Amino acid sequence: MTITYEWRGDVDNTALNELHAEGFGGPVQRTDWRTRLQRHSLGWVVARDGRRPVGFVNVAWDGGVHAFLLDTVVARDARTHGVGAALVERATEGCRAAGCEWLHVDFEPHLRAFYFGACGFRETAAGLIAL
Template sequence: MTIEYEWRGDFDNASLNALHADGFGHPVGRTEWRARLERHSLGWVCAWEDGALIGFVNVAWDGGVHAFVLDTVVARHRRTRGVGAELVATAAREARAARCEWLHVDFEERLRSFYVDACGFKETAAGLIAL
């Protein structure tokens, strides 16, 4: 298994919609990912295996020193092999290279060990308002 990680990788919307549906367990959507990412993101990381998109993470930002990990997803058949952790590590390196000082992430309790143990995030106090 040779997996390549690419910062601001060239993907098509159909492939990312299919990966997102597989990874998050919902029907395949029709999101215009490219336009959304170009408008709101510092960058993104694609994981490729044999030309297929098997992983993705979005790195949104505030235009300054704060970057935010969103939509971390790995194809179900490639989970538990370190792909997600490498996606996040690549995102952190690239955010650092862009002079960001902080990389934030919000996650559900079931993902705590991934983000804290596997990726090295530190727990912080945070707030949330459901809209």
């Protein structure tokens, strides 16, 4: 498996919707990722094995110094090969190059070791309102 990573890489809506369905469970959606990313994101990273996307992370931002990781996903057959950590590393580099000072992430408890260990995030106090 030879994985390549691309900041703000070309996105195929169908392939990305299939990757999200596999990674997060549920049916394949018909999200227009290209439009969403261009409109709302500082950047994103696509990991590919050949032409097939095997990983993705979206970086939303406030237009200033705060960026936010969203939608981190890795295909089942690409997990445990460092793809997720490499996605986050490249996203961090893209944020730094854009002048951001902070990169935030929210995650479920089972991902704690990944974000704090493999990716270098530190624990902070935060709040959440379920809408």
